[in-house]
Amino acid sequence: MQLSSANHAFISGGASGIGLGIADALAKRGVRVTIADINAEALAEALTTRGNALRGVLLDVRNRDQWAMAKAKAEEVFGPVDLLVNNAGIAPDGLELADSQPESFERIIGINMMGVYNGVVTFGADIRALGHGHILNVASMAGLSSERATSGAYSASKYAVISLSETLRVEMAPHGVSVSVMCPGLVMTNLPENTARIGGNLRPGGKMPGGLDPAVAGEMAVRGIERGNFYILTAFDRDEPIRRRFEEQLAAFAIGPDADLV
Numbered sequence: 661m662q663l664s665s666a667n668h669a670f671i672s673g674g675a676s677g678i679g680l681g682i683a684d685a686l687a688k689r690g691v692r693v694t695i696a697d698i699n700a701e702a703l704a705e706a707l708t709t710r711g712n713a714l715r716g717v718l719l720d721v722r723n724r725d726q727w728a729m730a731k732a733k734a735e736e737v738f739g740p741v742d743l744l745v746n747n748a749g750i751a752p753d754g755l756e757l758a759d760s761q762p763e764s765f766e767r768i769i770g771i772n773m774m775g776v777y778n779g780v781v782t783f784g785a786d787i788r789a790l791g792h793g794h795i796l797n798v799a800s801m802a803g804l805s806s807e808r809a810t811s812g813a814y815s816a817s818k819y820a821v822i823s824l825s826e827t828l829r830v831e832m833a834p835h836g837v838s839v840s841v842m843c844p845g846l847v848m849t850n851l852p853e854n855t856a857r858i859g860g861n862l863r864p865g866g867k868m869p870g871g872l873d874p875a876v877a878g879e880m881a882v883r884g885i886e887r888g889n890f891y892i893l894t895a896f897d898r899d900e901p902i903r904r905r906f907e908e909q910l911a912a913f914a915i916g917p918d919a920d921l922v
């Protein structure tokens with residue numbers, strides 16, 4: 661998407677981390693941005709240090725009524741949203757699937773997957789009607805392969821975001837709307853703290869073990885949109901598990917049917 665022609669970006673989970681990095685990278689290019697977040701304090705803090713090109717609105721991405729209200733509030737000031745960034749998310753809960761707590765599994769799916777669906781169903785038809793625009797969904801490397809124990813709910817939610825993005829790309833392309841899916845590697849954000857804040861479980865010692873500066877991740881996301889990339893990555897040395905996964909799938913095709921079954 662040519663960002664010089666973008667009018668208004670709406671970013672869920674935009675008060676912190678990667679979402680805020682994307683907001684800054686867009687504002688730098690002259691795009692008006694609404695950051696939407698469940699954390700009022702973080703919203704206020706983000707807005708105090710930024711000018712009028714950025715506005716904030718409270719939103720729990722699980723709640724479709726709140727999405728409708730947030731959209732109305734945002735568009736009243738900055739006009740039609742033509743760039744939607746579904747970024748809000750919480751961290752893995754550190755539980756093996758056999759030991760998982762249904763409420764924790766549902767919380768992760770509710771925010772990371774249903775939150776993205778809710779964004780698409782709130783804004784998608786209007787963006788499509790504009791005949792131009794972009795939708796960026798933030799998934800994870802964990803959506804490209806899930807060999808890691810104790811990330812089952814998180815990986816499932818992120819696979820779903822990638823799948824939804826693939827379909828959305830096909831559906832939106834005839835209307836001049838592009839779609840991309842960001843699959844970050846480690847980014848040094850407040851993800852564990854923000855997950856705990858809304859009642860989410862965490863892996864023991866759940867701190868980010870380092871990673872990329874979120875401002876750099878935000879800039880990478882925006883450059884990916886400008887370049888028209890569907891997959892936007894931030895870590896480029898994590899291809900082995902993905903290769904293994906595809907090779908195993910292709911090998912399954914190569915087996916072919918047993919002669920007595922066809």
Ligand SMILES: NC(=O)c1ccc[n+]([C@@H]2O[C@H](COP(=O)([O-])OP(=O)(O)OC[C@H]3O[C@@H](n4cnc5c(N)ncnc54)[C@H](O)[C@@H]3O)[C@@H](O)[C@H]2O)c1
Binds near residue numbers: 672674678721748
């Ligand atoms: N940090 C990483 O290493 C990493 C890696 C891969 C993917 N991601 C993904 O990137 C996205 C952004 O995460 P981040 O690392 O910047 O974390 P972050 O915690 O800094 O930012 C996430 C924001 O989402 C908000 N949020 C959480 N639940 C919400 C809800 N129900 N409604 C509205 N807002 C909500 C939080 O308040 C926070 O401001 C997430 O989807 C995460 O899964 C992060």
